[in-house]
Amino acid sequence: MAIPNIRIPSRQLFIDGEWREPVKKNRLPAINPATEEIFGDIPAATAEDVDIAVKAARRALGRDDWGSTTGAQRAKYLRAIAAKVLERRPELATLETIDNGKPWFEAASDIDDVVACFEYYADLAEALDSKKKTEVKLHLDSFKTHVFREPLGVVGLITPWNYPLLMTTWKVAPALAAGCAAILKPSELASITSLELGEICREVGLPPGALNILTGLGHEAGSPLVSHPDVDKIAFTGSGPTGVKIMTAAAQLVKPVTLELGGKSPIVVFDDIHDLDIAVEWTLFGCFWTNGQICSATSRLILQETIAPQFLDRLLEWTKNIKISDPLEEDCKLGPLISRGQYEKVLKFISTAKNEGATILYGGDRPQHLNKGYYIQPTVITDVDTSMEIWKEEVFGPVLCVKTFKTEEEAIALANDTKYGLGAAILSKDLERCERFTKAFQSGIVWINCSQPCFWQPPWGGKKRSGFGRELGEWSLENYLNIKQVTQYVSTDEPWAFYKSPSKL
């Protein structure tokens, strides 16, 4: 498919079903990381806009056109959104590539996931109608108890830049399916496609206030959303330090949060892999896909000593073969990092690893053929010690560090030697061993003989410092529902007889 030439839309904040200029009229530049050029701008919301949006969301919940909808009615909106996203697929993929730097074909595949996700939550919204009220059997006949699953209320959704529209969808689709009214705050580094979702909602006639989209900086737009007293919940995906700030601020109001944070996930490779090339490719994909900016990247390769030399030789051959180019080029496999800040941060991780005694086996610098853009070569680091920063900290760039092991016990200990717990992968022909590792991995996701494939039906999320709560599947719907217990006394002609009845004169 030819990559389309497109017009860059200029939008305002999406509040109460319409485009509104921010109260303070500020805008932020949108930067293309492949060229370092400003290609557009986005509105910068502040606390004043947050307050207007929260009021619009609360009104939506009180109005019949949103607050009294059935799941089946909401499903129609979700399917209409999916259809419009699909209609605009090539254009949205191009916008995402220009804004984020990921290869165009990855962006297009993310848009396919966005469509599938809206459709999937449309199905779950419909199914919710029959599960809205369920009876809980009691041991007494004099009472009847029902459990109602109702929308949680006004929810704040704060998302990162690495999968801009997809991370937005992972939150918006279930929140709307559940019947909540939402305020989305996408990352200031890649907000363009999330703003287009506003236009799509307007076109499909989503009731005003059901979804509001506030772009802007974290401390100016995100922070007031978290501490707003009329926001019932915050669902956050982003870095650990921001997660801590959000949890701390939300705690002041006893506001529930779900946190999808970072990781330093292991990939354990045994010498009994099915095929050397297949195992090498999964190892590369696990770390270098999406320009290495994946929360679940399996960025610690834990390799059985017996195959280490031949595995690493082959891995380098494959790595040299990765095409690094402008992400709009059709066969690009590695584009630039998101920003100058991220580029400098990743180079610093590499130089610290070198200073701490590790070996840069491949890469470690910007590719020589690209003198503009935030590009870094795919990098492989060996002679790594478990005390080194490169072993312990999330890089969020195309950097793979390698450690070898002799025994299964040693491999498990190395895999779990991290404060994070998002993903973990094992490559081995021995399925009983894979089973043992599945149990032993301290993570929310396990991949066997692969790394990274993600579908919308199973749950997604981590443990330890990778956060808590689950997105995707039915689990995500639960994030946006209030469980209400309703207990009725049915033996109304029988006194309760707890107090002594006063005599009737």
Ligand SMILES: NC(=O)c1ccc[n+]([C@@H]2O[C@H](COP(=O)([O-])OP(=O)(O)OC[C@H]3O[C@@H](n4cnc5c(N)ncnc54)[C@H](O)[C@@H]3O)[C@@H](O)[C@H]2O)c1
């Ligand atoms: N676990 C997952 O599913 C998952 C998915 C994607 C990204 N991530 C993680 O996200 C990180 C990269 O994303 P990022 O750089 O956009 O993260 P970030 O924490 O810098 O920003 C995430 C979002 O939080 C907002 N924000 C920043 N400060 C805030 C504050 N004080 N209050 C409220 N909101 C605030 C930002 O504007 C942005 O919208 C990585 O650590 C990565 O692992 C995790």
Ligand SMILES: C[N+](C)(C)CCCC=O
């Ligand atoms: C599963 N995906 C598509 C890699 C998205 C993961 C979100 C974290 O970066």
Ligand code: NA
């Ligand atoms: Na950008």
